[in-house]
Amino acid sequence: MSADAMSAPLPPPPAYRLSQRMSRMKTSAVREILKIAERPDILSFAGGLPAPELFPVDAIEKAFEETFAREGRPALQYSTTEGFAPLREWIAGHLGRKGQHVHADQVLITSGSQQGLDLVGKILLDPGDLMVVEDPSYLAALQTFGGYEVEFATVRSDDAGMDTDDLAALLKKRVPKLLYVIPNFQNPKGTTLSLERRKALVRLAQEHRFIILEDDPYGELRFRGVHLPSLASLDDQGVVLSLSTFSKTLAPGLRLGWVTGPRPLLKSLTIAKQATDLHTATLAQRATARLLETFDYAGHIQALMPIYAERANAMLAALETHMPKGTKWTRPDGGMFLWVELPQGLDAATLLPRAVEQKVAFVPGAPFFANDQKPQFMRLNYSNRPPDLINEGMKRLGSVISDAL
Structure with missing residues (x-):
């Protein structure tokens, strides 16, 4: 192949004709954020992840x-x-x-x-x-x-x-x-x-x-x-x-x-x-x-629950300590998540890059709304981090929110 042929510009990619339904299928905000959150220096509360150390x-x-x-x-x-x-x-x-x-x-x-x-x-x-x-x-x-x-x-x-x-x-x-x-x-x-x-x-x-x-x-x-x-x-x-x-x-x-x-x-x-x-x-x-x-399946779940309860309680306590006035959140009795409403005027999606700079990640809440998306919410996962890292993560996140105010 000649040098001129090797240096010639490549043709543009073909215009693929996708199905109409693909226009309604959006990229998962969670999966995209997880690409960032996989960095070892990031304290991530984004994924819906069970605690891997508790897998049998x-x-x-x-x-x-x-x-x-x-x-x-x-x-x-x-x-x-x-x-x-x-x-x-x-x-x-x-x-x-x-x-x-x-x-x-x-x-x-x-x-x-x-x-x-x-x-x-x-x-x-x-x-x-x-x-x-x-x-x-x-x-x-x-x-x-x-x-x-x-x-x-x-x-x-x-x-x-x-x-x-x-x-x-x-x-x-x-x-x-x-x-x-x-x-x-x-x-x-x-x-x-x-x-x-x-x-x-x-x-x-x-x-x-x-x-x-x-x-x-x-x-x-x-x-x-x-x-x-x-x-x-x-x-x-x-x-x-x-x-x-x-x-x-x-x-x-x-x-x-x-x-x-x-x-x-x-x-x-x-x-x-x-x-x-x-x-x-x-x-x-x-x-x-x-x-x-x-396998004692029921016993395994009973062993999980005190640990998940401890982590949920740690997050609730850390939110009380580190979140600025006007922030609200739910109080779950189980599961893996809680839901945070930011003080009036704040947009969770715009806060995310600032949070990543402070080495903490969450999922903005707007994509969880089917029709009228509301920008002032975020989802936090507590099951995948021990209490000390939960507290540190909420401290960083509270600082980001306070700075935005």
Whole structure:
């Protein structure tokens, strides 16, 4: 090749014609911030990360070793779309002990509960369908459902979760096809749907015939108060689909979640999953099923809770100490997050670069709003840092906010 040819300018990249739905699928603010937060010098409270030092590494390692030793070839083979039967049976039994009585054939194993969100959107949502979400709501759910070109209607929320009176007023005008809610320790706010509102929500869905998608990744992680019944356990008319996961209790790297619900919907979800990935990873399913044969799962969660409670309390105390007047925040009884409202006039997104300069990171709250984005909020994760670093991080963040004022 001649020198002139080597120095010639490259042609412009082709103009790819993407689907229209891609215009509605935004980059995850959390994932982008995590690229910054991975720097070892940054105290990050951005990701929804469980504490890695609490993963039961030895027990999981032993389960994988036993799986290879006893059933290595089947564990590396294709499997059924519905999931490994012993794992589905364990999940059905576990849910039954919590008051949600389902048969194993009503459990579909997914590649994390995030896949469950996508599968539900795939089987239920058409372009232009109305979907109800809390205001604010889980960012990745908004990404997923936005990709199916829905119209979002938002319902107010407060310390008792989704405002069912506001929902009832909305239903007098329009009835959605699907309502999405995180009842326990909501992401991003950390609030919990009250028992009274749980009953009202299920009643409204039964009266108006729309589907509730109950997303419960954090329900096991209660460190204050008493566990409340799931929406699915309150439903006797088949209007609730439920999602959960092992990501927050065992380890997110397993990528194991599940969907439960009425059999006709589970059949459609299974067909949709067949077209998506055939089945969830066989090896992870079999090893987790073997782990749960002997592992004290309930005891493991009980051991997590004092540590998460200590970290939540440390963050609440540090906010009291270091935040300037006018700052407000939620007080979770479990889960991994709390939600901060900045003093009037401040924008969390504009504060983030200044915070990174001070070696601290958070997630600005605006992307968690489906429609009218509110810039004065931020989400903080407390589960991934020990109390001393939480205090130091809130000290840095409080200084950034005070300087902005």
